[in-house]
Amino acid sequence: MNPDDEADSHAPAHAGVAGILLISAAALAVFAGTLRYPYLYDDVTEIRENSRVHRLDEIPSLLTTEFVYGVRGKGFVYRPVTAATIPPLVVAGRGSPAIFHGVNILLHVFISAMLAVALARLWRRRFPALAAGLLFAVLPIHTEAVAWISGRSELLQAAAGVAAWYCHLRAREGKRRWAAAGAWLLLAVALGAKESAVAWPFIFFLGDWLFPPENAEAAAPPGRRFRPGLYLSYGALLAAWVGARFVVLGQLGRQAAEGAPLLNPLEGLPWLPY
Secondary structure: HHHHHHHHHHOOOOHHHHHHHHHHHHHHHHHHHHHHOOOOHHHHHHHHHOOOOHHHHHHHHHHHHHOOOOOOOOOOOOOHHHHHHHHHHHHHOOOOHHHHHHHHHHHHHHHHHHHHHHHHHHHHHHHHHHHHHHHHHOOOHHHHHOOOHHHHHHHHHHHHHHHHHHHHHHHOOOOHHHHHHHHHHHHHHHHHHHHHHHHHHHHHHHHHHHOOOOOOOOOOOOOOOOOOOHHHHHHHHHHHHHHHHHHHHHHOOOOOOOOOOOOOOOOOOOOOOO
């Protein structure tokens, strides 16, 4: 093999414009019908009938207090990014659920396409990455997150998380200083959207372990799997996030009395993560 060809085989792949457009079109086509859906279940109490999210001047309070009770030291829902993005949509859509469904669809389109972009860079192969993105776009398992307005916390954390992963992949190659800062900031946004975003650093770790950077331009020696500084910054962010939750909620999980045994058989546990 020509040395130049060998170097090219280790270069990051790009998903390609045509592939991204195909994935985006598939994600849009599958969920376009949800635009006409009404408020359902938690949407009614959390958005339609919740005066806290009907005014823009409530945003600072949504960032610093528990969502359900609007105070500190009580409750279990602290998702400041998810909460603070509700009032602008309520105001812009004049209370209509259509704008929320539209944003949910766009977030799903972005996640599906960005997943293909990130996997193409990780695997250094275009077509498997595009196939993964296309499969993700049409999987029925995403119906609840996309079609249900209250599922937007999942979409927000996934959108910020997959973008953070892409920035992490750029940062580990040592090419862009902004990439490390971008990964950190986007991971912070994901954590503020939903607690399940704590899984993203572990996804970064597994990706680095299974597919270490091998391109010739990487700052780290070929085959080096990890950049310790990146993971130290993620660890510091997770610690800060846990501290912020404790300050606002007065606890790290959910109190037993705040569950519903009929809906959750684990409600009686003395400490139940939420």
